[in-house]
Amino acid sequence: MKTLFANIGNTHSELAWDNLVNVDIIKTVDIMKELAYRAHEVDRLVVASVVPKVTGQLCVRFGQKLILLNAELAKSIKFADVDHFSIGADRIANAIAAQKHYSAPVMVVDCGTCVTTELIDKSNQFQGGNILPGRLLQRKILASATGQLPLAPLNSSLAKSPGRHTMEAIQSGVDLGLIGAIEKLITHNSKNFPDMTIVFTGGDAKFFKKHFPDAELAPPHFTLSGLLELAK
Template sequence: MRSIAIDIGNTGTKYGIFEGEALVDQGYFENRQQLPPQLLHQSFDHAIVASVAGDTQFIKTRLAVSGSFLELSAQTALPVRNGYKTPETLGADRKAVAVGAHYFFPGRNCLVIDAGTCITYDFTDSSGQYHGGGIAPGLGMKFKALHNFTGRLPLVQQTENAFSLIGQTTEESIRSGVLAGTLAEVKGIMAEYLQKAPDLVVILCGGDAGFFETNLKGRIFVIPELVLIGLQRILVYNV
């Protein structure tokens, strides 16, 4: 089966092309109204599209799919049990990482930390039940907030994984506050989950996963393609 999984996020769109279970190609584009040429010249047996940021119709009308075209929604059947109290509000990316985590680590308690525009925490237990988690501002959002909601603080970009804990300029102090503060937040949340599930598997994904991989200690699995793989597993479950 040749399939494609498309994840429309807050800042851009990722796609993964699968041959059976194998991820054979992937890419990223920002223009939500125009597919990249390399996708327009291919055909697929099945497709799944998930969006946290708007309409998926432009993909459906332009992509060549001979079989099922699945738009992930609250009604889509999942290969994990959904224990979220308001399933209709649960983001597509959070469903996907829960499914992906259970696929890679069946029979284990899993915490996925997806470090993107937002930092999300999603817990799936060893029996395959998704419970929920948390949503917090991501690194980029925090930098922008300090600039946008103050009169004089500059907009600071995160340019590297290393930073000084004791900032000796305003920019260094902002970087320390955001990066050290977020690391402390993530460490604290991980510790709380470990109290609930001592055998916990922690998985990192998202655009800022590299920063946390570098600066967090302990055994952590980094799976950058977790959302795409989770979407593909949902697709397989439904066709």
């Protein structure tokens, strides 16, 4: 039986057959086209999706072959104190991956379209987390919600602060602001978990990790590895 795994995020999606050696990264806007090429080989499609429009299309296309990750399938994680119906499937997969790769307590910082955190304690409880707009999303909202601000490009290193022109002011404002926000979340969330491990993952993980020397950089395709773990 051939199982295809898919992690469908708001910007990118990852596709893999039962291992992490050959992972294809596809823009989520193109994911249905990509899956159409592969549909004939797929006996089972195991998906973590946070894009309901795509989830709906997958239900129609794959029917009974489709398995959607939700908190009820994540038997190794307990959700006693959280609203488990509301938690994104990628965040549940991150919790499973954190449990597999690190010793608890552990907080994942997923730097994607949004920055999310997921905190898992020693007794495998999902304690909850945080959601805030990521580096690109903050740039986009500044450009779209104002008359005069340009869309500032992403840069791999920090822009000068104080910024000497509009672009530098946006880049340093957003990027330093997010680093500060993550620092604050770590300090705040670690009050009850002083020895917790911090793990960075997601498309922007390398950028942020540089500013957190005590944190870990997750192995490649970390979220997807959580999804694969589920199928074992």
